[in-house]
Amino acid sequence: MKETAVKSMAVRRTPRRLLSIARESAFERSMRGTVLIYLTLIVLLPLLALTHAGLSEGVSGVFERITSPIAKHAIVLTLWTSALVAAINTVFGVATAWLLFRYRFPGKRLLNAIVDLPLAIPTLVTGLMITVLYGPGSLIGERFEGFGIQLVFAKPAIVLALLFVTFPFVVRAVEPLLEEIDPSEEEAAILLGADPIRIFRTVYLPVVLSAAVSSGIRSFGRAVGEFGSIVVVAGNIPFETLTAPIYVFGEIESGAPESAAAVSLALLLTALSLHVIARVVERQIGARHA
Numbered sequence: 575m576k577e578t579a580v581k582s583m584a585v586r587r588t589p590r591r592l593l594s595i596a597r598e599s600a601f602e603r604s605m606r607g608t609v610l611i612y613l614t615l616i617v618l619l620p621l622l623a624l625t626h627a628g629l630s631e632g633v634s635g636v637f638e639r640i641t642s643p644i645a646k647h648a649i650v651l652t653l654w655t656s657a658l659v660a661a662i663n664t665v666f667g668v669a670t671a672w673l674l675f676r677y678r679f680p681g682k683r684l685l686n687a688i689v690d691l692p693l694a695i696p697t698l699v700t701g702l703m704i705t706v707l708y709g710p711g712s713l714i715g716e717r718f719e720g721f722g723i724q725l726v727f728a729k730p731a732i733v734l735a736l737l738f739v740t741f742p743f744v745v746r747a748v749e750p751l752l753e754e755i756d757p758s759e760e761e762a763a764i765l766l767g768a769d770p771i772r773i774f775r776t777v778y779l780p781v782v783l784s785a786a787v788s789s790g791i792r793s794f795g796r797a798v799g800e801f802g803s804i805v806v807v808a809g810n811i812p813f814e815t816l817t818a819p820i821y822v823f824g825e826i827e828s829g830a831p832e833s834a835a836a837v838s839l840a841l842l843l844t845a846l847s848l849h850v851i852a853r854v855v856e857r858q859i860g861a862r863h864a
Contacts (some may be wrong), residue, residue, distance in 0.1 A: 615831050621842070628839030631832060639836035648821040649840060655729065655817070656797035659736040667744025668782065672774070674745075675752040689745050692738050700738050700827030701806025704731060727809030732817065735803035740793035747789035748782045755781055788852040795848040798841060 628636055639645060674686055692700070708715045709726040718725050725731055755778060763773045801819040808815040810824075818837055825834035 619685060624835065624838055624842060627831070627835035628842075630835070635832070636836045636839060639833045640840050642833075643839055644816070645726065645821060645833065646810050648816050648818045649837065651729075651816070652798055652818040652841075653844070655732050655736060656794050659740060659797050660790045660794035662737060662745050663740055663793050664786055667741070667789070667793075668748055668786050671745045671748040671752060671782075672778070680721075689742055690837050692741050697735075697739060697802025698806060699726075701735060701803035704733060704734050704738070704803070704807050708734065718741075726807055727815065728810075731807035731809075732804055732815065736797040736800055739800055740796050741801055743793040743796065744789045747785045751782045751785055752778060771807060784856050784858075788856045791848050791852040791855065795845045795852075798844055821849055 632637075640649060670689065674682065674689075695703075705726050706712065708718075708731065710716075710719070715725055723730070726736070759777050760773055763777055768776065799819060800817075801823065804817050805820055805823070808817060808820065810816050810820050816824075818841055822834045822837050822841075823833070825837070
């Protein structure tokens with residue numbers, strides 16, 4: 575009797591469970607379709623439109639436009655300043671994350687909040703801050719000019735602006751990994767007589783290395799596309815301080831969308847390549863130290 579009752583209850587419940595599964599499947603399908611439509615409208619279609627505009631004159635046309643003297647100089651300037659900034663931020667980003675994780679000191683919460691500040695401040699405001707602090711007429715700017723070094727409206731200002739904008743990338747990528755490390759590993763290293771530098775190199779660095787390098791590469795990609803702060807601090811002088819994003823803006827303003835699209839396509843391919851490299855680095859270095 576009990577077995578019969580259990581079977582009858584199971585039979586009564588089965589349609590309800592199937593109906594629930596069907597509802598979940600319908601919900602999942604609708605969500606999947608909505609997200610795909612959203613990504614298509616926001617990301618995929620603009621990328622396709624840029625690719626179509628950039629290739630309107632063919633690959634040879636793109637190559638001809640990006641190798642013109644002014645465009646080539648703008649692209650090279652953008653790449654080397656972004657690479658320099660990525661290298662600096664990788665080192666100091668790991669150091670900042672280590673400081674926030676390792677030590678307690680007055681103002682630690684304030685410093686932790688300041689790390690995220692570049693993400694909240696409009697980039698135009700960033701450019702204005704750098705101009706006010708280091709520009710002509712400022713105390714710091716005049717001191718450097720006394721040594722024959724111009725900061726604002728010169729290449730150093732580009733580097734300073736990019737450092738500010740991309741600073742949080744490495745810090746926020748590395749910090750969570752430091753917190754996940756088992757303290758017993760450091761204790762074992764101390765018992766074996768390791769000094770602080772060796773402890774960091776053998777216990778902590780292998781864990782954060784992939785995140786540090788990949789986030790540094792992503793900061794490289796972010797710096798390549800920076801416009802707002804650079805347009806204020808660089809001076810935008812052709813063959814001197816004109817970066818690729820500002821070159822694109824100038825070409826659009828001057829009625830040359832083909833050149834703007836060609837250089838934009840080059841920047842897009844650079845950003846996508848850096849993203850792929852960052853993913854590969856995460857997998858290769860992460861697997862090596864797993």
